Amino acid sequence: MSINRRNFLKGALAGGTLLAAGAPVEARPNKTMPPDAVGLLYDSTLCIGCKACVAACKEANDMPPEFSTTEQLWDTPLDISGKTLNVIKMYKDGTGETKDVEKDGFAFMKVSCLHCADPSCVSACPVSAMTKDPVTGIVGYDKSICIGCRYCVAACPFGVPRFQYDRALPQISKCQLCRHRIADGKYSACAEVCPTGATLFGKVTDLQAEAKRRLALKPGEESQFPRGNLNTHDQSPHTAKVAHYIPEVYGEKEVGGTQVIKLSAVPFDQLGMPKLPERSYASVSETMQHTLYGGLLAPLAFLGVLTYVAKRNVKDDENDDK
Ligand code: SF4
Ligand code: SF4
Ligand code: SF4
CATH class of the missing domain: 1.10.287 (Helix Hairpins)
Known part of the structure; x- marks a missing residue:
């Protein structure tokens, strides 16, 4: 035997x-983004911290208010969450006197999904509730498929997807670049209402060219900055003095590139944007x-x-x- x-x-x-x-x-x-991918250019140096984009985002996406004060009078989110897809955070150092200066200065930073070219949330999702649109490159979410495993939450290098712990039927919450508005011929609400063009919507290749144009401008000189939709020129430009930009477009290379790119005069890591490799996590x-x-x-x-x-x-x- x-x-x-x-x-x-x-x-x-x-x-x-x-x-x-x-x-x-x-x-x-790394996977690359589609040729006609759309996204946002956020220029921290143009941002005045008015938070019109935060309010417009809530309205456009039917998100409830979130309170950080005991009076509960105003919608006052401090971070993105199950109720908030977009926030403006503030950096402050020392006396915080001068805007867009690292020492004794202050600066703003928009926090929302960056719509990665090769998104790890999409890669990690076991049921394809997170998907990347083959034309627009928008990373969307389907609540009807989601099983609530939260792999996307763990996988995102920017800490973007949030789980709605306080709901009876929780979902994942993240910016979907207002894809429902784009389907209606509009564009991202945050860019539409931004009074200075700090948040600008457009085709990613054109946003990248606009970012490079700004980096080549002479600091201190007055210049014009497009507002709203870069490709349709639906709004008159904003005039402002050129800041002392950090010579870097955040999102150009990080984890294989992102469709939301950023400019700043204060180092990005000081503004909460992580230093990441060029190789995508996915x-x-x-x-x-x-x-x-x-x-x-x-x-x-x-x-x-x-x-x-x-x-x-x-x-x-x-x-x-x-
Ligand atoms: S609307 Fe524009 S200027 Fe106002 S906080 Fe948002 S990005 Fe900044
Ligand atoms: S930022 Fe995070 S949630 Fe947004 S596409 Fe990239 S991996 Fe996904
Ligand atoms: S694109 Fe839409 S969902 Fe995303 S941050 Fe802007 S307003 Fe909010």
Whole structure:
């Protein structure tokens, strides 16, 4: 009734061959955004902290107010949450006297989904409730598919998706670039109401060119900045003095690029924007998964072969005993 040693070794050899076949999978490159992807350019130096964009976002997306004061008189969200898709945060150092200065100054930063070119929330979602539109590149969410696992919350390098813990039927909450408005021929509400053009909507390639144009301007000189929709010129431009920009477009390279890009005169990490590699998290995790599963398949196949050999040998031994 024992396993025949010769057959065991034959099985082990077959399993070894399968193991060898489970060679590591090549790392996949970053995915790129569609050519006609749309997004936002947020220029911190033009932002006056009026929060019109926060109010417009709430109204356009039917989100409830959120209170951070005991009086509960005003909608006063301090961060994005299950009730708030967009906030303006403030940086302040020392005396906080001068705008757009790192030391003893202050600056603003818009916080909302960046619509990554290769989004890790989409990669992590096991049921495809998070998807990236093949034309606009907008990262959308389908509450009817979502199972509430919160993998997207853990996967996002910017901490964007939020879970509505306080609701009986919780959903994930995140900016979807006002895709319902875009479907109606409009554009992002936050960009539409921004009085200075600090939040500007448009085709990402044109927003990137506009960002580069601003970086090439002479600091201190007066210049004109488009407002609203960069591609339709639906609003008259805003006139302001050119700031001392950090020579960097945030979102141009981070995790493979984002469709919401940013300019600032204060280092981005001071404004809460993380320093990230150019390699997308999705490409890294998907490569690891494939390598891991590829490596797991071989041992599983090996185990299967061993089980088959053991069963067959037991039968053979039983027949031999007869
Ligand atoms: S509406 Fe424009 S200027 Fe006002 S807080 Fe928002 S981004 Fe800044
Ligand atoms: S910022 Fe986060 S939630 Fe938005 S697309 Fe990128 S990974 Fe997804
Ligand atoms: S694009 Fe729409 S949902 Fe996103 S932050 Fe702006 S107003 Fe809010």
